[in-house]
Amino acid sequence: MKILILEDDTEKLGEIVKAIDSLEFDITHIACSYFCDFNAEINRNTFDLVVADLMVPAFKDSDEAIDVSSNVIESIRDLNCQNYGTPVIALTKYDQLAEDHFSNLNKFDITVVTYEEGSSDWKNSFVRKVESCVPKKAYDFVIVCALEKEADSYLEAGYDAGNLFSVHGISCREISIGDGAGLIVMPPRMGLVNSAILCSRAIDIFNPRIICMSGICAGISGKANIYDVVIPDVCHQHDSGKWTSDGFIPELYSVQLHHQTRLKISEIIKDDDFIEALKKDVTLKRNEFPGEAEELEFKVIMAPTSSGSAVVADDSMLENIQDQHRKMTAFEMESYALYESARQSLKSPVFFSAKSVVDNGDSQKGDEYHRVASLISAKAVYEIIKRGVNTER
Numbered sequence: 001m002k003i004l005i006l007e008d009d010t011e012k013l014g015e016i017v018k019a020i021d022s023l024e025f026d027i028t029h030i031a032c033s034y035f036c037d038f039n040a041e042i043n044r045n046t047f048d049l050v051v052a053d054l055m056v057p058a059f060k061d062s063d064e065a066i067d068v069s070s071n072v073i074e075s076i077r078d079l080n081c082q083n084y085g086t087p088v089i090a091l092t093k094y095d096q097l098a099e100d101h102f103s104n105l106n107k108f109d110i111t112v113v114t115y116e117e118g119s120s121d122w123k124n125s126f127v128r129k130v131e132s133c134v135p136k137k138a139y140d141f142v143i144v145c146a147l148e149k150e151a152d153s154y155l156e157a158g159y160d161a162g163n164l165f166s167v168h169g170i171s172c173r174e175i176s177i178g179d180g181a182g183l184i185v186m187p188p189r190m191g192l193v194n195s196a197i198l199c200s201r202a203i204d205i206f207n208p209r210i211i212c213m214s215g216i217c218a219g220i221s222g223k224a225n226i227y228d229v230v231i232p233d234v235c236h237q238h239d240s241g242k243w244t245s246d247g248f249i250p251e252l253y254s255v256q257l258h259h260q261t262r263l264k265i266s267e268i269i270k271d272d273d274f275i276e277a278l279k280k281d282v283t284l285k286r287n288e289f290p291g292e293a294e295e296l297e298f299k300v301i302m303a304p305t306s307s308g309s310a311v312v313a314d315d316s317m318l319e320n321i322q323d324q325h326r327k328m329t330a331f332e333m334e335s336y337a338l339y340e341s342a343r344q345s346l347k348s349p350v351f352f353s354a355k356s357v358v359d360n361g362d363s364q365k366g367d368e369y370h371r372v373a374s375l376i377s378a379k380a381v382y383e384i385i386k387r388g389v390n391t392e393r
Contacts, residue, residue: 001134002045003029004083006038006052006072007091008065012115016051016091019123025134025167034060035068039075046082049133054092054101069101077108087133091115091126140180141210141385142202146190146334149370150215153378154184158281168205170198177385182208192237192309195334199341203349209390210350211342214381216373217305217332219357226290226369227298228357229278229380230330231265232305233257235339235353239308255339261350261389262302268387269300278379288372296372298356300380303329305353307336330357350390354380 003020007013013031020027030045032038035058042050052072055065072090076083090105093115105112111129115122145151154161154175161184162174173184185202187194203211217230224230236254257265268274279296289296306328335353342351356373 001025001027001048003027003049003051004038004041004047005029005031006035006056007031008033008053008056012093012117019127020130023127023131034058035071036060042075042081042083047086048135049130050076050083050086050088051091052088054090069105073104073108073110087111087129089113089126089129093117136205136207138207139182140208141177141182141212142206142208143175143182143184143381144195144199144202144211144213144334144338145184145186146195146215148186150374150377151184151186153214153374154382156375157378157382159382168201170201170205177382180385191333192307192337195337196341199338200345203341203345203347207347208349210385211338212351212381212385213335213338213353213355214374214377215332215334215355216358216370216377217330217355218359219330220328221360223303223329224301224357225298226357227296227373227376229298229300229354229376230305230357231269231300231302231352231354232335232339233262233302234304235336236304236306237308237336255336255343257352258350261352264389265352265384266302268384268389269302271387274383275300277383278376282372282375284372287368290369298376301329305330305332305335307331307333309333330355352384352389354384
């Protein structure tokens with residue numbers, strides 16, 4: 001983000017710059033003490049935001065501050081000015097001056113903020129306005145992880161992932177896959193509600209072509225084994241419905257993968273080297289081998305799954321979920337939120353989820369398989385994006 005500042009008071013300028021630097025964004029600024037310099041910059045370079053004092057000297061050889069309100073409007077709101085549509089904040093410590101020009105400044109979409117020396121009240125309004133002007137950075141893809149350990153798996157896998165940072169209140173980590181730039185994002189809490197909010201905001205803010213999810217899930221016994229990667233070709237919400245005196249009556253909502261996405265993922269996971277790419281460099285500890293297994297074995301399948309708002313670790317609840325759909329293969333807490341958010345978005349990104357099974361959601365639930373499952377899931381998502389899930393067949 002690039003900001004032009006018109007300010008002749010060095011102390012006030014220092015406070016402005018300090019307020020700008022408090023934001024967690026890549027922001028550069030150019031400061032002018034005289035209106036003539038300001039006018040030259042406005043007509044020479046493009047800025048994302050302009051911050052202007054209304055009382056400054058007109059020229060370098062003059063120390064007398066004059067009212068430049070009309071000059072600022074005439075300069076920046078000229079149709080031929082390349083900053084004609086740039087947001088402007090008039091930051092002045094002269095209350096009467098602000099009141100005298102408020103109507104005219106407002107007519108030209110210039111926000112007036114009254115600066116108060118020694119007070120922090122003006123900073124709140126100023127910082128919010130600056131934040132709203134930060135250009136939205138578009139990414140090729142966004143990967144959603146409900147848990148920190150799921151997100152950390154991309155680092156463990158050795159992928160090109162950066163440090164954690166926050167943008168627009170979202171916890172992010174940048175990652176590159178092939179020629180694409182993306183983000184790994186995490187909600188403040190796991191579950192459908194937080195994931196739905198996060199996915200919707202991520203689509204609107206980052207405008208990705210792909211939004212997807214990796215992590216862990218529970219599998220239905222007999223249909224999915226430990227470490228199997230399940231990609232929902234249709235995802236249900238299993239806890240929607242009505243509680244009555246006769247028990248819970250489910251009302252299933254479901255979202256299908258786009259037909260073209262389903263075909264492309266089906267093609268990718270059938271590649272001869274796909275499973276081997278997921279197994280590469282994954283080393284298991286003794287307690288991470290399921291049952292009597294002596295080597296890492298798993299399948300990557302596309303099948304119906306479901307999501308709900310609560311962790312399932314009960315045999316009777318598991319039976320209730322199984323009864324809802326005879327082809328259900330796995331269940332967890334977030335994929336439906338991603339599918340529904342993407343389905344409703346006007347931006348229509350490609351979407352999918354790929355999660356690895358860690359248990360059967362019964363009373364024997366544990367966490368000894370979480371590390372490896374998170375790692376396999378992350379590698380599956382990485383490979384699907386790398387191999388071109390967003391390209392047509």
